[in-house]
Amino acid sequence: MGNHIIDLQGICKSFGDTKVLKDFNLYIRENEFITLLGPSGCGKTTILRIIGGFEQPDEGRVLYRGEDIVNVPPNKRNFNTVFQKYSLFPHMNIFENVAFGLRIQKMQESEIRKKVMHALEIVNLPGFEKRYPDSLSGGQQQRIAIARAIVCEPEVLLFDEPLGALDLKLRQGMQHELKKLREELGITFIYVTHDQEEALTMSDTIVVMSNGEIQQIGNPVDIYNEPQNRFVARFIGESNIVDGIMHEDFRVRFSEHEFTCVDGGFAKEEEVDVVIRPEDIKIVSPEDGMLRGVVKNVYFKGVHYEMVVSSGNTDWLVQSTLMEEKGKTVGLSIYPNDIHIMKKCN
Amino acid sequence: MKKNNLLRAVALFPFLIWIILLIVVPVILIAYYGLTNADGVFSLDNFRQFFQPNYLRVFGRSLYLALLATVICLLVGYPIAMILAGNTFKRKTLLVVLLIAPMWMNFLLRTYAWLTLLEGNGVFNTILQSLGLPKQAFLGNVNAVVFGMVYNFLPYMIFPIYTSISKIPKNIIEAAKDLGGGNVICFFRIILPLSVPGILSGVTMVFVPGVTTFVISQFLGSGKITLIGDIIEQQFMHAGNWGFGAAISIIVMIAVVLCMWLVNRFSDDSEVIMP
Structure with missing residues (x-):
């Protein structure tokens, strides 16, 4: 695996009196599929929002290739986010939704067209350009949200529980597609979920969190087979x-x-x-059992x-x-x- | 199924009575008066009478001043609505109360209050004089009338816009920022288009009463600025020419409906994406 692309150093964050993150340290390597896993309220989404630039840490540094980006606004970061609730622009058709980021970059119209079409092919929804978001199913909307994020060719894709609203079958299908997508694009995925199965299926690295602290970092097999403490053992499987x-x-x-x-x-x-x-x-015969x-x-x-x-x-x-x-x-x-x-x- | 329909009919009954008594019957009466002459015979004389330069000029002035007041309300009200809908402003409740409080007061009373503030020996001129400045004629001109309209109707612009802005999900704006959009792009491509429904109802709620007002022009215009509402009022209350008054009312009604239709048409087209 490559170099560190993101380094979180000593991140502290409180909302009112609640300390959400306490001295949080984590590095993310290039081209890694890393999943922040934990129960709701453990601070995983806050970490993602701090990386995306939507939240400012009270203390600590966010390094991107060694440079502190804490004061860089989200629109100036080369990261794109797939939000929990699709968040497509309801007044624009699918083409314009996907083209949004490219238009801001003032790209040539023919170039935009090519890229949007390619992105729609990647997420398996070609021919949807003229449709509006409210005519799409939840799964389709989420794919468009992914297309809209990858079309800008970000170096890091952030996912905030993107499959939470989908039913089981669709969720499993999307898990495989996301994993495939990561291999095709060769970029860093940072994924937030509370679903341990989702984390085990897709990730290279899992970060198990609770109460704003890291409980264990490791690959899925290690996390499952060698839980470091009671919390991780309880939470995973x-x-x-x-x-x-x-x-x-x-x-x-x-x-x-x-x-x-x-x-x-x-x-x-x-x-x-x-x-x-x-x-x-x-289970063995009573005579052969240890218990x-x-x-x-x-x-x-x-x-x-x-x-x-x-x-x-x-x-x-x-x-x-x-x-x-x-x-x-x-x-x-x-x-x-x-x-x-x-x-x-x- | 059948029972359900019956229940619905019964539930609708009071509302239907209300609509018929207070809207349908008056409109029919106005149409009757407008379309008959003094002998009660069908005639278009009342309408013909309206199409004279002096009446048309008044009507034009009414439309123009109402439009002006609407534009000012929009320009002043939109930023206020945004501040109300945003998170950064801490004293939101106070601002809302300040905006709503005048609405608890009677419309006439509010306008009278401005009369005492602005008149020749009113509060403002007294202040000006004590500062050694010359007296100003605040009243009796177009500015005073437009000011009165803006003052009275501004809340009706702010609140629909506020409602539609605060209905925009936060993550949509975050998504726009995430894709590289700065504040300007977020405003023009996301917030503004998504608040069009609020703008439309705000425009309607300011423009329509603006066109038909006669109290504001009489008080703050000192009777020097005649609006179409004044003429209608004169015909009914003073000239006793109900037929002519009714005809003007119908013409104003048609004009307003046309304007609103145009605005709605325009907003439908605006859904075509800006480059």
Whole structure:
């Protein structure tokens, strides 16, 4: 991956008495698809708006290729934004909507025509030039918004939950298209969402945020498999989080049983959080299991069954393609690889 | 379905009575008086009488002064509406109250108040004299009449424009900035075109009463500036020539409807994008 294109250094921002961002630091590399992921109110949209120039940080610097751009207004930044709610110009047809940025650059009419048509082809909506935004569906409007942003050939595209208003099927289709688009254009995408699946599907890098602070930065696989703390584990996918005690390196005790794991570097007898993904728990016969429990509930989820297995004081969420009868006693088996040990927070 | 229609008819009934009694019947009466002579026989004499240079001149003056007042209201009102709709101005409520407060007062009273301020020995001239400056004849001229119109009708320009500007979603303006548009481009290509509906109703609400006013011209024009409204009033109240008064009313009505139609036509065409 390339050099840093954007550096956020020590960004602080408050709205009234609410501190939204506290000393926020992040760098974004060239040609990266980076996703800011977090629950609503975690400050992710504020970060995007600060990069776009719509919001001024109270403190800190925004560097673009090493130059501070905090005081540069949005219209002078070579970034374009795809907003949450399409925000097409209702009084202009699709052609004029897409051509808006080019006209400001005082481009030749023939050049504008060529570029607009090309942009409409990229978003798969050729022939829509004469239509008005209110005659388009939500998905089509969002594509036009993307066309309008990419036609200016920005170096960075900002996305503020652009798929939030679309239904599931359309959203999944657009996710693949956005990923393809990023590969075609070869520019930096900064994407904001609260949808963890969306983040995992598209991103090169995910920044998990909560309360204006970064919880973890990493690629989707690492974020999913090696969550750094309880918050990330909870937020990304489903997980079982239980209290455990680290006896020594690679030995952890939880649910009145001692397990071998692959983590070390904790103090002797340190209390830790143990995270186990529901798909990593195997159901075996009661004799072969490390833990023994009773199936309390069974839910059908399409591809798999989700079962709650009660063992001692803990209810384990287990996913399996095979169904077990409710009330049956089963054994649970967990491989060392699948046991994730995290320092207790707070 | 049928029941629903019945319910709707019942619900509409009071409104229909209202419309018929207060709008349809008076218009029919005006048409009747305008289209008959003193003997109650159909005739176009009343209309013919209007097409004389002195009446046409008055009518022309009315249209011109109302147009002037409308343009001034638009130029003064639009920036105020923008300030009201924006975020930067902190004392918005105070400004709204200041704009609305005069409307709580009776129209005649407000105009009388300006009379005492502007007349020969009024407040302004007293101030001028105490400063050693010569007295001014504020009243009895075209300026005073236009001023009176602007003063009285300005809120009717501001509020429709304010409403249509504040209805423009913020992210549309941000999108325009994002695509490289500065404040000037944002104003001319986004805010102005999207506030056209507000401008149109503002223009209508200033121009129509402006054309037909007679109180303002009588008070602030000291009776020296005759408008078409004055003539209509004279015909009904003093000359007793209801037929002629009714005919002028119809002509004014037609002229106003024509003007409004033209304005609407013009605004439809303006949707063609500016370069």
